[in-house]
Amino acid sequence: MRLTLVAAKPTDPVTFGFLPAAARLGLDVVLLTDQPAEHERVLAKSRLLPRPGCVPPDAGRLADTGPVRIVDCDVWDARGLVSAIAALPAQDAIFSNSDHLQTQAALAAAYFDVPGKDWRSAMRAKNKPLMRRRLAGMDIEHVAVTEIRPGDSHTGSGLAYPVVLKPAEGVGSEDVILVRDPDELREQCALIFARRPGEVLLAEPYLPGGLRTMETLSDGVTTWVLGGFRTRVSPLPFFIEERLTWDVAVPEAASEHVTRALAALGATFGACHTEYVLDPGRPPTLIEVNDRLIGDHCDFLLSDLLGTDLFECLLRLYLGEPFPPGRAPRRARGPAW
Secondary structure: OEEEEEEEOOOHHHHHHHHHHHHHHHEEEEEOOOOOHHHHHHHHHOOOEOOOOOOOOOOOOEEOOOOOOEOOOOOOOOOOHHHHOOOOOOEHHHHHHHHHHHHHHHHHHHHHHOOOHHHHHHHHHHHHHHHHHHOOOOOOOOOOOEEEEOOOOOOOOOOOOOOOEEEEOOOOOOOOOEOOOOHHHHHHHHHHHHHOOOOOOOEEEEEOEEEEEEEEEEOOOOOEEEEEEEEEEEEEEEEEEEEEEEOOOOOOHHHHHHHHHHHHOOOOOEEEEEEEOOOOOOOEEEEEEEOOOOOOOOOHHHHHHHHOOOHHHHHHOOOEEEEEEEEOOOOOOOOOO
């Protein structure tokens, strides 16, 4: 069977997770990327290294990515991606673990009629204003948001401060900051626009409470809630993730709310790493949805904790294999961070 793996820059989940998993499944892999030389260099080096977080009995086992054909492609353009895949032998799966390439990969999968995410749900997950509007329209969450574009006049008028300023399509805590008044908002907007020319920013209310994650896998019918992490962030005004602590006991109300929100967004296939705020006395509120496995090597940690190769499990979904009945990963016990 043939797998097209879509990637931009090299990442450990691809190099040490998905490519070795594809090799174990006996897949013929084509890696489409706009950085082929970097992937060639990293793959050559990886064959001398164990995967991140490797523990006994796997300690010392080197990464085995198997043969990989790397093809130069503008993966950011869905039209170019479809054209590049059309030039290949018929593919059985098209997959990406990149935050930035989910919509393109989903559109390509839909074009070639292979399993994949709904491209509309991928757009909602990536674009936070679309996510907020969808959840509000489905009467699940109501969070006021204001979009800010370069050159907007009256920036910050009518907002209830403090607000969180962030890129509308950003990832993690990059360029996310708490601002307390209109003057500070205008100043921070100018700084971020200088680093991200042409991007749209988002201002939304500051949500107090503990930051948590919920990790899910879905085959389009069944959703496995794997558990979650409690996230420690840096002192305000920044939101830098400093520590993630495994907490399998996702509060039932939070689990139900996040699962319902993901269904409303259409995020019911593949992996989702969802971040939400939990404050006693208030309903949970989503911060962002990432259409991929959790990062920062927590994906490898989670595979070890659950005794399940999540990389292989995810690729099987994209090959069209549903979850085996009654075979959800065991609940991990004990602390991990």
